Amino acid sequence: MAGTARPDEGQARRPRYAYLGPEGTFTQAALLQVTSADEADLEPCSDVVTALERVRSGDADFAVVPIENSVEGGVNVTLDTLSTGAPLxxxxxxxxxxxxTLCARPGMTLEKVRRISTHPHAWAQCRRWITEHLDGAVHVPATSTxxxxxxxxxxxxEPGFDAALCSELSARQYGLEVLAAGVADNPHAVTRFVLVARPGRLPEPTxxxxTTLMVHLADNEAGALLNMLEQFATRxxxxxxxxxxxxxxxxxRYSFSIDAEGHVAEERVQATLIGLHRVCPTVRFLGSYPRADGQRPHVRPGTYDADFRAAREWVGSLLSGYSRVEGD
Known part of the structure; x- marks a missing residue:
């Protein structure tokens, strides 16, 4: 991935990637967009926290974890783990x-399925289909699909369930029988995954x-949320x-997890961070990185980098002139 940080320069060993496993998860599919087993050591982990903590401890160079789903919204365990502990x-x-795909051991039929195991986000994306085709089936939570x-x-x-909701890759990989394919309430659902590292050189702006942030509001202050949002709007x-x-x-007491359009190298984003730092008790920077969809933001007049630089130079000229007058 262009602009992605790498292990220490000159280091001969292969980079190490932890990810939400086991093999066959959607997370593995996201990981394979970044690297492969030919280029790196890939380590499946039992949960998101374990994958991220392996990066914190130095046992992995990167982690790939889900952060947002177009149907269910943010993945809370990822948001919370990134927002606390040593910086990532x-x-x-x-x-x-x-x-x-709804799959099961050979011999199981769709009509016999009463208990389905999968990740809670997967279950949420298939509720309507399950109600229509398997009314009364219950969810058995799993750490991943x-x-x-x-x-x-x-x-x-006795695994405790009759069938699993998982990817087609998982069904093939584990030799399970497919009872139903294309199971989803929304055929356009997308999950967003992030590549996480320890702090270091940031990816270059594209x-x-x-830019992802975690922000606390000032306690018991009327208009605190508006004050925080104005730092973005005015820039x-x-x-x-x-x-x-x-x-x-x-x-x-709540914090806010935020994705803002732009890179910290850009003037308007820097000015926003300065404003947030002034009015919010806690601002945690969680990275600036390329958008996967390549979509560029609409930059309104007066907020281009050149506009900020010109404004600073104008103020500087005022101060310079004032100093000359004072020195006369």
Whole structure:
């Protein structure tokens, strides 16, 4: 991926990537957009937290984890893990279209399915289909879509469920029988994944970038949310995502996870961060990186880099002139 940070320069070993496993997950499909087993060591992890903590500890150079789904919104465990603990930054993103296959061990039929295992986000994307075709079937949560398929294929006598909702790749990989293909309420569903690293050299700006932040509001202050949002609006920075997350120390205290259009190298984004730092008690920078869709933001007049530089030079000329007058 262009602009992506790499392990220490001059380091001979292969880069190490942790990802939400096991093999066959949609996360693995996102990972393969970035690298392959020929280029790097790929380590499936049992959950998102484990994958991210392996980067924090230095046991992996990168992690690939889901962060947002077009149907269900943000992946809370990813948002919360990135927002706490030792700093991590997003250095890239990948988009994966998501459709599901209902699969089972040989001999199981669609009519007999009563318990279905899958990741909660996958279940949410298939509720209507399940109600229409398997009314009364219950959800058995799994750490990933592939984890349920792997357990079915493991030979465990009582896995606790009859079928799994997973990718077509998982069904083939684990040798399971397909009971229904193309299972989804929304055929256009997409999941967004991020490539995460420890802080270091940022990806170069491309003109089509995102900056991700976590921001706390000032406590018990009327208009605190408006004050925070004005820092973006007055600098012409559009938000492509904003979600509230509980801080966790008491009821009623929330942080905001934000994706803003633009790169921290750009003047309008820098000015926004300065404004946020002035009015918000906590601002956590979580990376500037290329957008997967390549979409460039609409920059309104007065917020181009040249506009900010010209304004600073004008103020500088005023100060310079004032100093000369004072010195006369």
């Amino acid at each position: 930054v997003i250095v890239g993103e990948m988009l994966v279209p998501v459709t599901f 592939a984890a349920a398929a792997a357990l079915l294929a493991s030979g465990e006598p 003109g089509a970038d995102k 012409g920075v559009n938000l492509s995502r904003i979600e509230s997350r509980p801080i966790g120390d008491s009821l009623g």
